[in-house]
Each structure stands twice: as structure tokens, then as C-alpha cells.
Amino acid sequence: MIEEMLKFNKAFVESKAYEKYATSKYPDKKLAIVTCMDTRLVELLPAALGIKNGDVKMIKVASGTITNPFDSAMRSLLIAIYELGVNEVMIIGHTGCGVQGMNAEEMLHLMKERGIDEEHISLMRHCGIDLDAWLHGFDDTEAAVLETVDLVRNHPLMPKDVVVKGYIIETHTGELMPIKEN
Numbered sequence: 001m002i003e004e005m006l007k008f009n010k011a012f013v014e015s016k017a018y019e020k021y022a023t024s025k026y027p028d029k030k031l032a033i034v035t036c037m038d039t040r041l042v043e044l045l046p047a048a049l050g051i052k053n054g055d056v057k058m059i060k061v062a063s064g065t066i067t068n069p070f071d072s073a074m075r076s077l078l079i080a081i082y083e084l085g086v087n088e089v090m091i092i093g094h095t096g097c098g099v100q101g102m103n104a105e106e107m108l109h110l111m112k113e114r115g116i117d118e119e120h121i122s123l124m125r126h127c128g129i130d131l132d133a134w135l136h137g138f139d140d141t142e143a144a145v146l147e148t149v150d151l152v153r154n155h156p157l158m159p160k161d162v163v164v165k166g167y168i169i170e171t172h173t174g175e176l177m178p179i180k181e182n
Contacts (some may be wrong), residue, residue, distance in 0.1 A: 021053045021054075023053055023054025024054065025084060026084050026085055027054070027055060027056050027057050027080070027084060027085070027086060028054050028055050029051070029055045029056055030085050030086055030087045030088060031055070031056045031057070031086060031087075031088045031089070031090065032056060032057040032058075032059060032077055032080040032081070032086045032088070032089045032090070033045075033049075033056050033057070033058050033059065033089075033090045033092055034059045034060075034061070034064055034065075034066065034073060034077065034089065034090070034091050034092070034148065034152075035058065035059070035060055035064040035090075035091075035092040035093075035094070035169075036060065036061070036062065036063055036064035036092075036093065036094055036097060036099075037060045037061060037062055038094060038097065038098070038171070040094070040096075040171045041094060041169070041171070044169075044171070044174050045092065045169060045174070047174065048169065048174030048175075048176060049176070057076075057080040057084060057086055059073050059076045059077060059080075061073045062098075062099050063093070063097055063099035063100075063137070063138065063144060064091065064092055064093045064094065064097075064145070064148075065091070065093065065099075065138070065144050065145065065147065065148040066091075066148045066151055066152065067134075069151055069155055069156075074151075074152070074155065077089065077152065078155075078157055078158075081158075081159065081162060086162070087161065087162055087163065088162065088163045088164075088165075089152060089162060089163065089164045089165070090165055090166075090167060091145050091148045091149050091152065091164065091165070091166045091167070092145075092166075092167045092168070092169055092176070093141045093142070093144060093145040093166070093167070093168045093169075094141070094168060094169045094170070094171050095141070095168065095169070095170050095171050095172075096171050097141060099137040099138060100137055100138055100139070100141060100144075101137055101138075101139065102135070102136065102137025102138075103136070103137070104131060104132040104133075104134075104135035104136045105132075107135045108121060108131065108135065141168055142166075142168060142179055145166040145167070145168060145179055146166055146179060146181065148166070149164055149165065149166040149179075149181070152164045165178065165179075166178070166179040166181075167179060
């Protein structure tokens with residue numbers, strides 16, 4: 001598959017198809033979106049929101065949630081705000097997420113089936129890594145999005161003037177549903 005993509009890329013560059021995507025590194029809409037890496041959202045989410053290349057900073061991670069205040073998604077968000085002019089953030093979960101109900105025990109089993117040695121897993125646990133918590137999914141999409149909204153909004157390095165809101169996108173229709181906060 002990679003070889004096919006490289007062949008396509010060569011033709012893409014040679015035909016100058018890239019010209020219609022030219023933009024700067026600064027998001028035109030001053031907006032960042034944290035969302036899931038789900039394949040159904042690759043084209044659906046931008047189409048459903050009317051965004052094009054150059055409009056937003058898109059940060060994609062499994063489940064579209066930030067689980068640690070110092071992970072790479074949070075770092076990317078802070079860079080988007082301080083270096084690239086973002087002043088609004090949308091946290092967008094989605095229906096039918098594969099991380100919903102994900103089981104850490106099953107994930108570890110699959111890792112062992114693919115050749116990860118029990119010794120490596122034990123070593124991580126000895127180093128203080130809570131693999132069960134790290135690999136555990138979530139039960140409620142809305143609650144998971146709200147947790148991320150809260151984490152981002154109350155992060156010690158987050159400016160108070162940045163707007164942070166949570167949404168769920170329906171993966172079949174693209175309907176965006178705002179999450180009501182208490």
C-alpha cells in the first residue's frame with residue numbers, strides 16, 4: 001500500500017496538484033479542533049463544518065480526548081494558541097468510537113499475540129506506568145468530551161480568554177451536537 005501511495009505522490013507533485021492547497025501555517029479561522037483519528041471523520045468532519053485547508057489546526061488522537069495534561073495533544077494545542085494565534089478550541093468526539101468500551105486487558109492480550117514480551121509489559125509496570133488506566137477506553141462519549149473540555153479549559157498554561165467547547169459529531173450524517181455543560 002505504501003508503494004502505491006508513493007507512486008501517487010510522485011504524480012501529484014509532477015502535475016502541481018498541490019497548488020490548490022497552498023496556505024500559511026497560521027489558521028485563518030484562529031480555531032483548533034481536537035478530534036478522533038477515526039477514518040470516518042477524515043473527510044466528513046471538514047465537510048460537515050465547511051472548513052478547508054488553512055482554516056484550522058486539526059489535532060487528531062484516539063477518541064479525540066486528551067487524557068494527560070502534558071501529553072503531545074495538549075502540547076500541540078498550546079503551540080497552536082501561543083505560536084499560531086488560535087483563540088477558540090473545539091473538542092469533538094463522535095458516535096460509535098472504537099475507544100468507547102475499549103478493554104485494557106484485551107489490548108494487552110492482543111499485544112502479546114503480536115509478539116510483545118510479557119517482560120516488557122512487566123518492566124513498564126515496574127517503572128510506574130499504569131497500563132490498565134492508559135489502555136482503558138471510556139464508557140460515555142459525552143462525559144469523555146466534557147472531561148477533556150475541563151482539562152483544557154483549566155490547564156495551568158491555558159489563557160483564560162481562549163474559548164473551549166465540546167461537541168459530538170454523528171458519524172453517519174455529520175450532525176454536530178453541542179454538549180451541554182452544568
